[in-house]
Amino acid sequence: MSRANARPSILLIVISTSLAFGATPARSEWPPSGLPVATGAADQSSPIGLTGPGGELHMFWVEFAPTTYALFAQHLTIEGTPAPGWPVGGRGVVPVPAAIGSPLVIADGSGGAILAWNDYRAAGGPKGVYATRVDAEANVLPGWTSSGTLICSSPGPQGPGPIGQLLALCGDGVGGAFIAWTDNRNTPSGGTMIYDVFAHHVLANGTLDPNWPATGRALTTGPGYKYPHELVADGSGGFWLATENSNATYQIAVTHHDTDGDETGRWTSPSYASRVAGVSDGAGGIFVVWRDCRDCVVGRSVGIYAVRLVAPGIPRFGWPADGVAIGTSTIAADLPVIVATGDGAAMIAWLRDGSGDDAYLCRRVEATGTFAPAWQAGPREFATSTDILFGWPLHAPDGAGGAMFAFRRNRPNLYGSRVDAAAHVPAAFPDTGLSLCPLSDDQFLVSLVSDGLNGAYLLWDDERDQASNDWDVYAMRFTRDGVVGSTIGVEPPVQPTVPPMSLSAPRPNPMSGSSAFELIMPAAAHARVEIRDLLGRLIVVLRDGELAAGPNLMIWDGRDRDGRRAPAGIYLARARSSSQSVSQRIVCLPE
8 A cells, every 4th residue: 555645734634424325325336436435424534444355455544523423434346335334434443532634544464454544533532643453344453442542641742844754654463553753852852853763562461562762762863854654564573663864864774673672773875865665575574665876976867776784783694785776867756656466576767857747667676686677677657748747656566566656647646556566557447547537636545455355445534525625535446457446357366386384282281391292384485483472472482583394393391582581471482484374272280
């Protein structure tokens, strides 16, 4: 899922009733100018979503006028109708007194979702960073406060700021999440303003991790303005953070952190780097892309560069330490984005403007840092215009090794395109882009969400009815073959056959000293084996590296990573490799 902030503003919400689909009967086709998901007398805005089963869209949005709820949810089928059991108007999720800024959402790994936002409420608690977790039916789970669980209410503001990148969110792999924000609490009295990135870990049960400071942990230090541009889970209970500090160092820093937030490694870009973005590489590492002006100072080109990092923060073998040049321009190259293609590679897109036609370009880079033959000649243009292209292109995987994009032109507004794994733009997508809404001026991109089949959903803020009900939420679906609003030819997702790995029963169990078990690998691969408690907190890592095919013996001596005896209780032995995860329970008896 990708997201763009189209209307720079402070999103203050004191919420209204949602009249989804214009209070009309459910539709079997997508209207040509977009599906009205939430329309009403007041403002609805900031739609975000997740891929649901069967191609469904699980979406959320906020509302701005007085009502019972501040955040709503809806499940849509690929036909553009509410999913079975869902009302036309959607469901209220987070009630007032919440007053929600632009929310973020991730899947919780159990069919539900975790959301985080900046909250500007005037009552019912302090302003600050809040979060909630909902199940598959958008019910707030036990342990989480119904109007939002407070993550941090430090004296430093958590918003607003440049390009809306004030919050970042990623999962911890066991139903909880890491949340990062920009905070000014480290500014010295009477001194120059300092923005640092702070973060906290909220557990699956809605409580804050007691191993973290009560008001969050500082992940950056020093002068300047630092923002959490990306927060990416590492698949092993930790995370990656990408920040830039153009005010002080003109460099990008990517740091790796463990479950407790402690920094375990760091990579720093060359000077004159900015506009950082990142995405998981699917194997515990991170792809990072940025705008690079290392050659600008000598009158040469600006470039788009990328690197793939592995823990604890080093370039993967084959990738240059200062990055691979994805594309360069003597005019202007800016606003890079990156999407994992699902087969180990990544697609990177950016805007070229400043002289003649504006254009969006992209290039696929392989997991090894090289380019396949179809991409060796350079980037591929997928949209051009003499009528102004602007903003970060929204992006989603196309399910076949390429990527789908959405972008805004001057008028009409909303367009889409696709580039496949072989650098082809299908004929159905014109050079200027495929029109996704024929209206002009009043449509602003927010999110693009893969349907997990052969298309994507575009979600946007819409002001076509400004005279009567101001901002509304609309959606449109288009396929990788260039079909807009149709479900004809929908293909089921192709699921690769992956031999399962398995974990034998620990013996003895219960244990009073040590317990042994085997991780059976179908093939040689990297795996991480760890012991966690039932709240998801890391106790100790038993193995993190390449394992041979077949049985691999693991022994836990009942101690944590500091060598202390673990308290009596129930623990999870968990192994993860690529997209697979297996676990067994171990009962630890008192000594």
